[in-house]
Amino acid sequence: MNDAGLRRIRPVVRQGSVLAMILFSAFGRADAQQSPPTVVQIVEEGRAARREVMRLLDRARIERDIVKVTCYDAKLSGINAMLRPIETGAGPWRPAVLRSSRERIRTLVQQAHECVCVYPAWTDGPGFHLEVRVDPRIPTEDPSGFPAS
Numbered sequence: 763m764n765d766a767g768l769r770r771i772r773p774v775v776r777q778g779s780v781l782a783m784i785l786f787s788a789f790g791r792a793d794a795q796q797s798p799p800t801v802v803q804i805v806e807e808g809r810a811a812r813r814e815v816m817r818l819l820d821r822a823r824i825e826r827d828i829v830k831v832t833c834y835d836a837k838l839s840g841i842n843a844m845l846r847p848i849e850t851g852a853g854p855w856r857p858a859v860l861r862s863s864r865e866r867i868r869t870l871v872q873q874a875h876e877c878v879c880v881y882p883a884w885t886d887g888p889g890f891h892l893e894v895r896v897d898p899r900i901p902t903e904d905p906s907g908f909p910a911s
Contacts, residue, residue, distance in 0.1 A: 798857030799864050801848060807864060808845035811871045817839060818874055833877035840870045 815838045822830035844863050848855065 790887070799860045801851075801855055801860065804860055804864055804867075806846055808841060808848070808867050811867050812838065812845065813839050814871060815874045818877075834874055835871045837874035837877070841867055844870070880898050 815834055819831065819834040819838060822834055844867050847853075848863060849858075
């Protein structure tokens with residue numbers, strides 16, 4: 763996309779919105795991305811990402827969906843791992859490291875939104891049939907009373 767195309771989009775899309783982040787990161791250009799992000803910007807974005815994934819995790823816990831809980835928990839752990847050293851001021855941060863951290867946090871949030879439970883797709887619906895075969899050599903009585911061999 764050329765500069766004229768970006769100028770047409772800018773008035774329509776609010777700076778800082780999710781749509782703006784997707785559009786401008788897809789084309790590699792955004793006003794905020796022209797200059798390196800600051801530590802404060804990364805911390806603010808990371809905390810917002812953390813809150814968003816925690817909200818998804820809480821909803822999955824209420825639904826008692828262990829697959830989603832596990833997935834969201836992994837993504838939240840990744841966000842925390844990226845954010846913790848920056849929040850604590852562990853050292854001077856080069857712009858490339860900050861850009862990389864920002865992109866990784868955004869990727870983890872995107873992956874969290876893609877966490878889905880796959881098994882209902884093949885267990886729901888008409889015609890679902892589960893067949894279980896048990897080996898006839900398996901004893902049906904309680905084996906705890908058998909003598910030890």
